[in-house]
Amino acid sequence: MPQRSATNKVMLEVVKTACSNCNLRELCMPLGLDHREMEKLDEMVSARHRIRRGEHLYRAGQRFDAIYAIRSGFFKTDVLIEDGRDQVTGFQMTGELLGLDGISTETHSCNAVALEDSEVCVIPFSHLEGLSREIRTLQHHFHKVMSREIVRDHGVMMLLGTMRAEERLAAFLLNLSQRFTARGYSPAEFYLRMTRDEIGSYLGLKLETVSRAFSRFQEEGLIAVQQKYVRILDTAGLKKLMSHQRG
């Protein structure tokens, strides 16, 4: 319990931002650590960083030296190639990590942009590797997180390679729903933080196609949608949509 003293406010601030007291600890890095290990983690994750909506957390080409855990907010990552084309490679929410792509070349290979005012915890990568060598659990957890990212990417490849437009959007909505649920939010009702254009880029579709698919889903009673607000009315219906190649 925090001491009642003149330093109370500062204490609270510190407590509030420590991994050991973070309400994301079941989703984020601390998973599975004991008390002593958690303290070491707290030391490592000393810096926090606020990012305003629309600002970059990092840009492709910048030197990599830390990964970031999202404490609050919402991000997108995107890559762009010379001729101007770009693609959103992912949307990240609280408890998820950003920057894993930078490890390989020690240079960030994509851009990370806040889609709403956000706060991230800075995890200096060399410290993380150091602590991983001491704490088995942390090491293993980190490996799992990287692997999960690979599996997720395979899922997106599947989506882009084999699904038609409406299936892609259904998969996208169900995925969002599941992730909001894991964070204690409603599985059926949420605000999209990204534009139709960004959804389209992620799903390999044009914004008009995304918009049409939303409208169709609404006509069919699968969802209620009004701009960024989405309410899922028929989860089973959306799932069924995904398992039919045509029709």
Added chain:
Amino acid sequence: MPQRSATNKVMLEVVKTACSNCNLRELCMPLGLDHREMEKLDEMVSARHRIRRGEHLYRAGQRFDAIYAIRSGFFKTDVLIEDGRDQVTGFQMTGELLGLDGISTETHSCNAVALEDSEVCVIPFSHLEGLSREIRTLQHHFHKVMSREIVRDHGVMMLLGTMRAEERLAAFLLNLSQRFTARGYSPAEFYLRMTRDEIGSYLGLKLETVSRAFSRFQEEGLIAVQQKYVRILDTAGLKKLMSHQRG
């Protein structure tokens, strides 16, 4: 130097399959290790495994406990979903690792199939984590390899999300060329180990489309292709193709 003795032959066999003497050491796990560290790696990577063309190295759903380094041969990985659709998520060649996707859930999330008679080195994962805690260089290298896989996946997402058929095939051929080059083979001439159907699955195209694109490239003098044999005649032309959205 191997001793001249009755055990000579056995010795040679051991030497031949040790990481420290493997001609892939600049591509594979040993990268950057000193002599002592290399010896420890040799101990860890004790088992080898032969896989015949068409056989599975592992299947989705099987328990994960090792990753595999390809010593010789060629593999594909694919995922399949309930309704029967499947997608090739990658083609792997010598020196590359297989099985990273299994770390996250301790269960393989895709199938790995040999496209020609192959040999892999078995790297028990718990041993690898153990050794990573001892050897900084190995740990860092392993992290880089995982990260590289993530970056590669982003490249594929880009390809699937934004490129048209011919661009995809051009990108695919250039990528193969580059990887063969890194292994000391000709950059301009190689045999494809996979079918048109498998290429198509990987690129999000139907096999007929792949075939047509091959034919078109040949007509335009970019490549010479006869079944599985491919000869790149105009690398610059293929690259140029990739940077034009239409035309």
Added chain:
DNA sequence: CGGAGACTTGACCCCAATCAATTGCGGTGG
């Protein structure tokens, strides 16, 4: 209240999918 950006909707078009026929190739057995 006015303007800019986000979104929706419609009409048309094009690239790749689909359907279908044929050719080429490698292995197997008479």
Added chain:
DNA sequence: CCACCGCAATTGATTGGGGTCAAGTCTCCG
């Protein structure tokens, strides 16, 4: 050795899903 089989690949004709272009509506915010 060659005929045959089955699979892989090529090629053609047609179709359709999503892209493109364009017009209009909604919303947020200064």
